[in-house]
Amino acid sequence: MAWVQDLSFDDNNMKNPPTLNPGQPFTKSWRVRNSGTCPWTPGYMLTYMRGNNPLAQMGGQPAPVVGQANPGQTYDFSVNLVAPVPPGIYQGFWQMRNASGVPFGQTIWVGIQVPAPPTPLPPATQTPSPFIQFNANPTTVNQGQPVNFSWNAQNVREVYFYHDGQNWQNHGVPGVGSTVEYPPQSMNYYLRVVQTNNEVQTRQIFITVIPTPNAPEIREFYVQPAQLLEGQCVAIYWDVRGEVNKITISKDNQPLWDGAPLSGKLDDCPKSAGQYNYTINANGPGGANSRAQTVTVLAPPPQEPVIKNFSAAPEWMYVGECTVVQWTTDTKATNITLKRQGPDGEVILKxxxxxxxxKQDCIAKIGDYTYILEATPPNGGAPESAKTLVHVEPIQPAPK
Incomplete structure (x- = not known):
């Protein structure tokens, strides 16, 4: 017997089993061909053999041949089934038996899926009111001294922290956070909060800076980029003028360069995601001056799998029959290789x-065969792999 086509409830090689409701009756029909040398008489019948689940028979009963199907002719079988009640994917395998009850020919199957009942929607909850706190300590400092800012904004959509002269769009921060700033002159600092209803509230704190005329002048201090991915590096630039005894470049109060020159560039590579505060402290006989910049390091986004789908059908067959292995990978994947491991060792199929x-693969020995697909990601990293198993049994005696 050889399969020709599914006449109803086609599962597309189990890639897309049709969905049925729990307990739903249905009729599965196949068209097969008598590929042997003996005619099929009413003593021949299509019978259930096995399944991926104890419920995979779905109440199906043997379907006897009505009339006669001679060698080379096609014949349509239909069985009445009932979808199981528990949710899941069900695959039942059917095979011909001759008048003596001996199974023969290609195995065919019916595959369906029963969905889980929908999850009841939780009762609607009232949107909590926004909560906003914004603090600075101290609010009056000598030039070069730090100011500690902290904020707590809850039940809101977006938060931005910035000062006069900055674009708020470039300075998004977490809802709860803190930072240290070294204001170069008196200025306003702002906390801009976008609520869940898109209304905007802004908090403002004015910081008074008392100039130190004879302190070193920090003409330039910036860190690029201000936002980067984990594993990347920043470049720190500075330019200091005036009478200077010592310049220190620090990250989170830990010196990176103690005794730095009046101007220069320094690279630094933060080890993990988070916020880092870079500072420059310049001390001289006339006083001290400082600047700071916060850098945000983001964790890299999760990488999409290179191998999207990988399957073999059928997964159980007789020796001499063929299985079809199919796959889908990232369109830019490279070095896509299909291998087979089994009693004959490892074979590269493609x-x-x-x-x-x-790839269609016909097996000449009984045993378990593992198909392995390997593909290299578009960025050239380590190859990914996927596996699927096919079981091959001895061929049944020919019908008489």
């Missing part, structure tokens, strides 16, 4: 395959 491809 190299430099296409991202959406397949």
């Amino acid at each position: 190299q430099d395959a296409l991202p959406m491809d397949g």
